[in-house]
Amino acid sequence: MAAPKNAKSVASSQVIMTQLVLPSHTNALGSVFGGTIMSWIDIAAAIAAQRHSNKEVVTASIDRLDFVAPVYKGWVVNLHASVNFTSRTSMEVGVRVDAENPKTGEMFHTASAYTTFVALGSNGKPADVPELILETEDDKRRFSEAKERRANRLRNRPRSNDSKT
Numbered sequence: 420m421a422a423p424k425n426a427k428s429v430a431s432s433q434v435i436m437t438q439l440v441l442p443s444h445t446n447a448l449g450s451v452f453g454g455t456i457m458s459w460i461d462i463a464a465a466i467a468a469q470r471h472s473n474k475e476v477v478t479a480s481i482d483r484l485d486f487v488a489p490v491y492k493g494w495v496v497n498l499h500a501s502v503n504f505t506s507r508t509s510m511e512v513g514v515r516v517d518a519e520n521p522k523t524g525e526m527f528h529t530a531s532a533y534t535t536f537v538a539l540g541s542n543g544k545p546a547d548v549p550e551l552i553l554e555t556e557d558d559k560r561r562f563s564e565a566k567e568r569r570a571n572r573l574r575n576r577p578r579s580n581d582s583k584t
């Protein structure tokens with residue numbers, strides 16, 4: 420079946436973002452703050468979502484985030500973000516974070532996250548996004564895994580007045 424006219428490939432919005440860990444990014448142990456990595460994840464994912472939708476986007480959710488290895492001052496952090504799944508107005512963007520020790524050239528998987536972004540129209544309301552063209556077997560696998568995660572996410576989705584008594 421042919422893809423809709425405005426559909427876009429996963430590759431067309433992929434983001435590779437590289438950061439150098441500066442002293443201002445680190446804690447007393449000389450390793451990077453988790454919040455700094457979270458902020459880079461949010462930025463890399465937002466750029467991918469914007470590229471896919473060509474609209475303003477907001478972060479709707481970030482799923483569980485595990486930090487699997489520390490990253491030290493002077494190391495290089497590489498973030499790869501790609502749109503895994505789209506529905507009407509939202510996009511799941513997966514981000515993989517790898518750290519590189521510049522003295523040895525070794526690469527370490529540091530963190531991964533699944534984020535959801537919603538595109539907004541000029542009225543500030545959620546707006547339609549292009550469908551995804553799935554070109555590779557990996558694209559197809561990620562799409563179908565993301566579809567399941569979305570179902571779980573929406574089942575547990577909080578509402579903005581949940582905390583009101």
Ligand SMILES: CC(=O)SCCNC(=O)CCNC(=O)[C@H](O)C(C)(C)COP(=O)(O)OP(=O)(O)OC[C@H]1O[C@@H](n2cnc3c(N)ncnc32)[C@H](O)[C@@H]1OP(=O)(O)O
Binds near residue numbers: 465478510537577
């Ligand atoms: C870049 C930044 O500054 S981001 C800062 C942090 N983020 C924000 O400030 C966003 C604050 N939240 C919001 O503005 C709203 O909750 C929005 C735009 C995310 C959703 O607005 P709503 O009025 O709830 O819209 P609605 O119920 O129509 O949902 C719109 C889409 O968002 C999805 N969505 C909403 N909440 C979530 C969530 N918690 N997790 C995943 N997806 C969600 C819905 O599934 C829907 O997707 P679909 O159209 O693809 O089916």
